[in-house]
Amino acid sequence: MNILVCIKQTPDTERGCPDYLEGAGRIDRSSTERIINVFDSYALEAASRLCDACPGSKLVALSLGPAEAKAVLKEALSISADKAYLVSGDAFAGLDAPASARVLAAAVRRIEQDEGVFDAIFCGKASTDGETSVVPGGLAEELGRALVSGCSEASSDGPAVLAKREVKGGYELISAPTPCVLSCVKPEGSFKFPTIRRKLAANRALIPVLGPEDLAADTAGATKVLRVYRPERSGSCDFIKCETDEESAAELAARLSADSLI
Amino acid sequence: MNANAKDIWVFVETAPDGLAACGIELLDTAAQLADAYGGASVAVVAGSADGTAAAEAALCGADRVVKLISGALSGVSTDTYAAALSQLMEGGRPAALLFGASPLSRELAARMACRLRTGITTDFTAARIPSGSDSIVWTRPVFGGAYMAETTCSGARPQIGVAKQNAFKRGGSARPAVETVEAGGSLSKIAALCALREFVPAAGDGDLSIEDAQVVVAGGRGVGSAEGFGQLRELAELLGGAVACSRAVTDADWMPNSALVGQTGKTIAPKLYIACGISGAMQHTCGMEDSDCVIAINKDPEAPIFEIAKYGVVGDLNAVIPALIEEIKRIRA
Numbered sequence: 001m002n003i004l005v006c007i008k009q010t011p012d013t014e015r016g017c018p019d020y021l022e023g024a025g026r027i028d029r030s031s032t033e034r035i036i037n038v039f040d041s042y043a044l045e046a047a048s049r050l051c052d053a054c055p056g057s058k059l060v061a062l063s064l065g066p067a068e069a070k071a072v073l074k075e076a077l078s079i080s081a082d083k084a085y086l087v088s089g090d091a092f093a094g095l096d097a098p099a100s101a102r103v104l105a106a107a108v109r110r111i112e113q114d115e116g117v118f119d120a121i122f123c124g125k126a127s128t129d130g131e132t133s134v135v136p137g138g139l140a141e142e143l144g145r146a147l148v149s150g151c152s153e154a155s156s157d158g159p160a161v162l163a164k165r166e167v168k169g170g171y172e173l174i175s176a177p178t179p180c181v182l183s184c185v186k187p188e189g190s191f192k193f194p195t196i197r198r199k200l201a202a203n204r205a206l207i208p209v210l211g212p213e214d215l216a217a218d219t220a221g222a223t224k225v226l227r228v229y230r231p232e233r234s235g236s237c238d239f240i241k242c243e244t245d246e247e248s249a250a251e252l253a254a255r256l257s258a259d260s261l262i
Numbered sequence: 263m264n265a266n267a268k269d270i271w272v273f274v275e276t277a278p279d280g281l282a283a284c285g286i287e288l289l290d291t292a293a294q295l296a297d298a299y300g301g302a303s304v305a306v307v308a309g310s311a312d313g314t315a316a317a318e319a320a321l322c323g324a325d326r327v328v329k330l331i332s333g334a335l336s337g338v339s340t341d342t343y344a345a346a347l348s349q350l351m352e353g354g355r356p357a358a359l360l361f362g363a364s365p366l367s368r369e370l371a372a373r374m375a376c377r378l379r380t381g382i383t384t385d386f387t388a389a390r391i392p393s394g395s396d397s398i399v400w401t402r403p404v405f406g407g408a409y410m411a412e413t414t415c416s417g418a419r420p421q422i423g424v425a426k427q428n429a430f431k432r433g434g435s436a437r438p439a440v441e442t443v444e445a446g447g448s449l450s451k452i453a454a455l456c457a458l459r460e461f462v463p464a465a466g467d468g469d470l471s472i473e474d475a476q477v478v479v480a481g482g483r484g485v486g487s488a489e490g491f492g493q494l495r496e497l498a499e500l501l502g503g504a505v506a507c508s509r510a511v512t513d514a515d516w517m518p519n520s521a522l523v524g525q526t527g528k529t530i531a532p533k534l535y536i537a538c539g540i541s542g543a544m545q546h547t548c549g550m551e552d553s554d555c556v557i558a559i560n561k562d563p564e565a566p567i568f569e570i571a572k573y574g575v576v577g578d579l580n581a582v583i584p585a586l587i588e589e590i591k592r593i594r595a
Contacts, residue, residue, distance in 0.1 A: 013525070013545055014509065017408040027409065038526055098375045098382060128525060128545075129405065132384040137340070137372025146455035147340065149369045162459060166520070168471065170463040174338045176456045186512075186519050186526070222381030222418040226399065228411045237558070237574045245577040249585035252557070252575055257593050261534050261555060262501060 001057045001156060004111070004118040005047045006104060006139075007076055009069040010037040010129040020230060027228060029129070036072045039124025042152075043184040045191050047122040048080035050154050050161075058082050060115055064092060064104055070207055077202035078194035084207045085111055091212040096221035097130060101138025106217035107210055108143060119178040120161050125150055125185050136183035146180040152187045264354030268301025269326075271356045271420070273347070273367060274319055275308055282307070282315035284362035288425055289323035290434030291389055292360055295398065298391040299357050302326050303437070306350065308335060308343065316442060323434030327442045332449035337366055339454035344373040346449050351378075358398060359420040360389075363427035363529075371424045378422075381415030385426040397421065406525050406544035407551065428531035428552040470504045472521060477503030478532045480523060480550070481511060484539020484560060484579060488516035493583045494538060500590055506530070508546045524549035539579050542567025559583070 011018050011032035019031040036044070044061070051057035061081040063069045066088060073084035087107045095103060112118065121143075126133035133149075140147035151163040151174075160175045163182055176182070194202075212219075240255070242248040256262045270292040277283035285305075292303040304326045305319035316327045328350065335342045347359075347370075359374065361367040368384070375382035383400040390399055397416045400423055404411045415421045472478055479498040481491055491505060498505045507517040509526055523530055524546040535553035540546060542558070542565055550556070551570055558571035559582050568574045575582055 013405060014543070017405050017544060020409060027405070096381070097372075097384075098379070101372075101376055131404065131406075131525070132372075132382070133368055134372040134375060134382055134384065137369050138376035140341075141344070141373045141376040147369065147373075148338070148456060149340075150365055167461075168473070170461060172338065172461050173459040174456050175459045180455075188519070222379070222415050223383060223413050224416065226412040226414055228404065228409050231403075231407065231410045233569045237568045237571045239563075239568070239574045239576065241576065245575075245581035246585040248575045248577055249582045250589045252573060252582075253586055253589035253593060255573055256534075256557070256590075259555070262590055262593070 001050065001054045001119045002116050003047050003051055003057060003059045003120055003122065004108065005040070005044050005059065005061050005076070005081065005122040006135070007040040007044065007061055007063045007072050008037040008124070008127050009034050009063065009065050009072045010127055013128045020228065034068065034071070036075055037124050037127045039126055039128070039184065041124075041191070042186045043122040043124045044076055044079060044081070046152065046154055046182070046184045046187050047120075048192055049187065050120070050156065051080070054156050058115070060085065060111070060118070062087065062104070062107060062111065064088070064100060064107070066093070073207055074202045074205070075194065077205050078199040079192050083115070084205065086207050086209045087215070088209050089211040091219055095219060096223045097132040097134035098138050099219050099221045101135050101142055103215065103217045103219060104135065104139055105142035106215040108139070110210060110215055117179050120154065121179070121181045123181065123183045125183045133183070136181055140181040143181070146176040147183070148174050148176050148180070149183045150185050151182050152185050154182055266351070266354040266356045267419070268296070268299040269304050269356040270296045270299070270301065270358045270360065271304045271306055272324070272360045273308065273362070273370065274305050274315060275362065275364060275366060276315040280312050280314040282318040284364040284367055285360070286315070286319060286322055287430040287432040288360045288362060289319060291430065293323035293325070293434060293437065295358060295389060295391060296325065301357060304328060304356065306330060306347070320440040320442065321436050322432065323437060324440060325437050327440065329442065329444045330449065331444055331446045332452065334450060334452040334454060336454040336456070336458070338458045339456040340366060340370045340373055342452050342454045343370050344377055345452045346445070347374060348377065349448060350445060356420045359422050361422070361424045363425050368424055371422055375422050378418070378420065380418035380420060380422060382422040382424070383413045383415070384424040386423045387426050387429045389423055398423070402426070403548065406548040408544045427529040472504045472506045472523065472530055473528060475504035476532050477501040477534045478506050478530060478550075478553075479503055479536045479538065480506040480508065480540060481538045482508040482540030482546070483510040485511070485516070486539070491516060493580075493587070497536070497583055497587050500587060501534070503532070503534070508540050537567050537571070538583065540567055541565045542570065
């Protein structure tokens with residue numbers, strides 16, 4: 001199968017939160033380490049498994065971001081991607097989510113001229129920095145393709161892809177006609193890791209860059225951020241401090257009982 | 263002339279039992295926004311052939327209830343709902359279109375924002391129209407709640423907002439005159455792209471899910487091992503609750519993904535949330551901070567989890583939890 005996976009470089013929010021630039025009224029995204037967006041690593045894994053199950057498949061990675069975002073594409077190449085493209089340029093900085101979807105859709109159409117139509121485009125369910133989860137749906141809408149959100153597994157099923165989606169009380173198997181878009185949550189089981197051989201090849205790999213001049217996409221956003229601020233936390237915790245942990249536990253139980261919580 | 267230009271639409275989903283499932287909690291906010299615009303709050307109720315959800319919407323703040331009735335509408339293929347909403351807007355776009363936080367609503371909102379070339383704010387916790395303004399100012403958390411942002415969409419319409427999970431509680435009251443209309447007819451021309459092949463019930467079902475539990479006992483890295491969750495499970499069973507965890511725990515395979523709370527997991531708001539050995543990074547707290555009462559047990563008095571806790575115990579979990587279990591049993595005896 002011909003598969004595309006979209007990968008965003010995001011701050012490593014598990015290891016710290018980016019600084020707030022008081023004067024500028026914005027967040028300093030360069031103040032934390034940057035990694036593959038966690039949900040996109042899930043998309044890469046789900047896409048890799050589908051490719052492994054269908055011999056002769058090709059896996060292409062695509063990122064929209066600054067020149068540094070090549071790092072996450074190299075990581076994808078060192079894990080399982082066969083080829084990578086970067087969409088980059090000043091006109092693409094600070095796009096809102098629908099505009100990002102439009103630019104990615106234009107990039108997909110452009111790349112498909114060389115790579116052929118992608119049977120499935122894998123995306124993470126959301127990014128851990130923007131957290132809108134708008135891009136997968138927007139991409140499906142812009143490209144006029146079927147969409148399954150929140151899937152953890154995908155298999156080939158003739159002219160369709162069969163996607164597994166966890167829902168309350170079980171899971172659904174949803175048949176999506178190709179070409180389609182899938183947004184992913186964490187697949188079960190262990191993930192593929194980079195190998196030394198692939199890492200060396202990834203470092204040498206040529207990553208084509210598509211700029212604003214290569215893509216016909218409307219980058220104007222409709223949403224404007226008025227301000228960003230730190231919320232106040234109440235900080236009114238009632239600490240229970242007794243001589244021993246056992247006594248503290250007993251006091252906690254008494255409070256919970258008095259509050260009718262247990 | 264756009265007859266809908268001052269109206270606020272809310273997409274309301276219906277559960278399999280016919281009751282309103284998602285979106286109905288936004289009708290009160292919609293009514294307030296509609297009053298500011300001098301328009302109507304409109305509940306667009308999907309999948310309510312018998313009218314139960316539509317009747318609920320009429321009691322919660324809708325001026326008009328539009329029942330979307332078509333066998334073509336499919337929960338696994340949001341292109342069908344996008345087509346239906348587009349058809350409803352042939353008479354004009356509303357000022358705003360609000361969605362609840364379910365996966366279907368989120369997916370549909372993303373589609374509509376791109377289809378209509380308009381702005382979207384996800385996870386909003388408040389929506390207001392400043393005096394003298396024509397546009398909604400949305401408030402939403404960013405970076406897991408470490409910051410809050412205010413956004414607006416001044417040009418394009420409708421302004422689309424997706425509510426943060428658990429941020430709005432069902433309320434509101436019936437408006438003076440409620441009109442109910444059915445939208446069927448042309449909707450039959452819609453054809454779904456995706457199809458549900460099979461629904462497979464979870465093995466060992468009957469376990470209480472963390473979304474449904476009124477009491478949740480959650481463990482973090484501080485629990486120390488998969489075996490360490492045994493005492494949390496015992497406490498949860500005693501309180502009729504469920505066991506959840508933070509990401510360090512699923513990364514270490516001590517608990518399944520279905521128990522994960524936070525940015526990469528579920529967002530829940532039980533009556534009682536007991537956080538054990540969880541430091542309280544924003545990536546976790548954004549998934550549980552709307553709980554009615556948070557209890558934190560941690561050996562580090564500086565752990566940020568205490569900032570959102572009602573009661574805090576600084577101590578060793580392995581001593582506190584068994585003692586808590588015994589004490590609760592004693593109180594109940």
